[in-house]
Amino acid sequence: MEDWRRIDIDQFDGDHLTPQELIPELPETSHDEIVALSKQIRSALTSGQFSEALALALDSPPYNASDATKSLHSDTVFETLCSIKNNRSDLSGIIKQLSPSQQDNLVKYLYRNMATPAGAKQGGLLLNWFEKTVEITGLGPVVRYMSDRRTV
Amino acid sequence: MSNPHIYQLGHEPIKDHVFSPDRALMAITKANTVEIYQTSSNLAQKPKLFTTLKGHDKTVTSVDISPDGAKILTCSQDRNALVWEYDHASSEYKPTLVLLRINRAATVCKWSPDGTKFAVGSSDRIIAVCYYEAENDWWVSKHLKKPLKSTITSLSWHPNNVLLAAGSTDGHARVFSAYIKGLDAKPEPTVWGSKLPFQTLCGDFINETGAWIHDVAFSPDGNSLGFVSHDASLGIVYPEGEGLPPKAILNVRTSYLSLKSLVFLTNSKIVVGGHNCNLIVFEGDEHNWQESYKIESQKDLIKDVPENQDDDEEISSHQALNMFKQMDLKGRVNKPSTGANKALSTIHQNTISSIKLFSNSQVSTSGIDGKVVIFNV
Numbered sequence: 343m344e345d346w347r348r349i350d351i352d353q354f355d356g357d358h359l360t361p362q363e364l365i366p367e368l369p370e371t372s373h374d375e376i377v378a379l380s381k382q383i384r385s386a387l388t389s390g391q392f393s394e395a396l397a398l399a400l401d402s403p404p405y406n407a408s409d410a411t412k413s414l415h416s417d418t419v420f421e422t423l424c425s426i427k428n429n430r431s432d433l434s435g436i437i438k439q440l441s442p443s444q445q446d447n448l449v450k451y452l453y454r455n456m457a458t459p460a461g462a463k464q465g466g467l468l469l470n471w472f473e474k475t476v477e478i479t480g481l482g483p484v485v486r487y488m489s490d491r492r493t494v
Numbered sequence: 495m496s497n498p499h500i501y502q503l504g505h506e507p508i509k510d511h512v513f514s515p516d517r518a519l520m521a522i523t524k525a526n527t528v529e530i531y532q533t534s535s536n537l538a539q540k541p542k543l544f545t546t547l548k549g550h551d552k553t554v555t556s557v558d559i560s561p562d563g564a565k566i567l568t569c570s571q572d573r574n575a576l577v578w579e580y581d582h583a584s585s586e587y588k589p590t591l592v593l594l595r596i597n598r599a600a601t602v603c604k605w606s607p608d609g610t611k612f613a614v615g616s617s618d619r620i621i622a623v624c625y626y627e628a629e630n631d632w633w634v635s636k637h638l639k640k641p642l643k644s645t646i647t648s649l650s651w652h653p654n655n656v657l658l659a660a661g662s663t664d665g666h667a668r669v670f671s672a673y674i675k676g677l678d679a680k681p682e683p684t685v686w687g688s689k690l691p692f693q694t695l696c697g698d699f700i701n702e703t704g705a706w707i708h709d710v711a712f713s714p715d716g717n718s719l720g721f722v723s724h725d726a727s728l729g730i731v732y733p734e735g736e737g738l739p740p741k742a743i744l745n746v747r748t749s750y751l752s753l754k755s756l757v758f759l760t761n762s763k764i765v766v767g768g769h770n771c772n773l774i775v776f777e778g779d780e781h782n783w784q785e786s787y788k789i790e791s792q793k794d795l796i797k798d799v800p801e802n803q804d805d806d807e808e809i810s811s812h813q814a815l816n817m818f819k820q821m822d823l824k825g826r827v828n829k830p831s832t833g834a835n836k837a838l839s840t841i842h843q844n845t846i847s848s849i850k851l852f853s854n855s856q857v858s859t860s861g862i863d864g865k866v867v868i869f870n871v
Contacts, residue, residue, distance in 0.1 A: 405648060482726045489724045491703060
């Protein structure tokens with residue numbers, strides 16, 4: 343018998359909701375902006391301003407952007423996280439300085455990077471960040487990562 | 495402050511509960527039926543099961559009692575809503591059918607403040623506003639459709655009996671006019687608008703993440719609207735007036751699991767609850783809202799390890815299995831406790847599915863764990 347649970351019944355309704363319509367409208371972020379931002383972040387990292395670099399990276403994630411732009415920014419965040427881990431010991435202190443929305447975004451990028459091959463190799467590092475973050479923020483950011491329709 | 499009153503009413507999930515205005519009756523949903531309990535004025539006494547309403551053939555999703563306490567409204571996934579009235583001759587509740595005209599499950603139902611009409615939300619992208627037609631002896635409905643495109647999860651009536659707020663799974667909380675000509679008196683102008691023919695959209699707000707709205711509620715004065723959503727945040731909107739952008743839209747993030755339900759205690763105090771099994775009180779005004787306190791002190795299951803029990807006690811195979819699961823999942827050995835220890839430190843052992851105002855200083859909650867609890871706030 344046909345698997346009737348998988349029939350897309352919405353198609354029989356004329357005017358139905360599409361997945362695109364569910365995403366809140368946001369201004370588009372261009373690729374150039376993110377390239378410029380990643381340079382800014384790198385220079386902050388080389389001059390030792392770790393908290394500033396992380397805050398910069400998590401301030402306004404490119405929610406409405408092409409996949410290439412999104413993954414470029416995700417790589418930049420990953421680099422920042424690695425660099426901070428290698429140079430500073432008190433991750434908790436850095437996380438506490440972030441605003442609640444930056445903390446939410448941090449968790450989003452942690453999850454995103456866990457899904458990449460590069461992130462999988464550095465799993466311990468990402469889990470370390472994750473543990474420290476959730477210790478401070480509670481489970482809220484995890485719930486928001488799962489329910490947020492704006493993806494990073 | 496006295497202790498909360500806990501009623502364990504079986505072990506099936508209670509999706510919704512409601513007390514009659516005089517607090518003498520309580521109705522809870524249980525699978526395909528609604529159970530009616532008689533409550534004692536002494537709250538410590540467990541309510542007595544009075545009768546069971548059997549009329550739906552699928553899960554009952556919502557129950558409400560009319561403001562005069564005489565009519566019980568139920569709606570179900572079987573696409574029907576029924577209005578139950580007590581028939582003294584046969585001493586039982588008799589249902590009247592409501593012509594909802596919807597093709598998918600009814601998800602939520604609410605009486606209007608004056609009890610002359612009610613609204614039923616559905617996953618058919620329709621809110622049916624229903625009123626009684628005496629000549630045919632049934633309830634007919636008018637549909638609120640535009641611009642709804644997703645399942646309605648929650649409804650709330652404005653105190654003026656005309657405005658209706660609806661939360662839906664597309665992340666929108668909307669305010670409609672549900673003015674029925676010939677039934678309602680012309681409403682006074684409010685901050686939400688002055689001309690209110692049926693189906694006027696008086697406000698449309700989206701939460702930041704676009705996550706499901708689980709519950710909406712008007713403040714007691716009707717001048718603001720609160721909503722909780724699946725992203726564990728609480729939103730409060732203060733409208734400025736007709737045609738103007740709202741005075742303030744506040745979004746308070748919490749550090750807990752998703753929130754399922756909210757209730758206004760006063761215009762400046764909200765109680766919310768949900769998947770974290772505890773109630774949280776928020777206080778604020780149009781400038782700022784913030785978390786005030788939790789009703790129960792709560793242990794963090796990740797951090798607080800229960801104390802180890804006596805080592806000599808034998809453990810069952812089930813507990814041993816759990817122990818190895820814990821080692822596997824958390825990398826930590828907890829010897830399972832052999833006593834009747836509760837899994838969670840809160841009263842509710844599972845999601846709180848609905849919160850209702852019980853008195854000025856009390857709220858009642860029902861949960862997936864089959865409990866109804868009356869908390870002092």
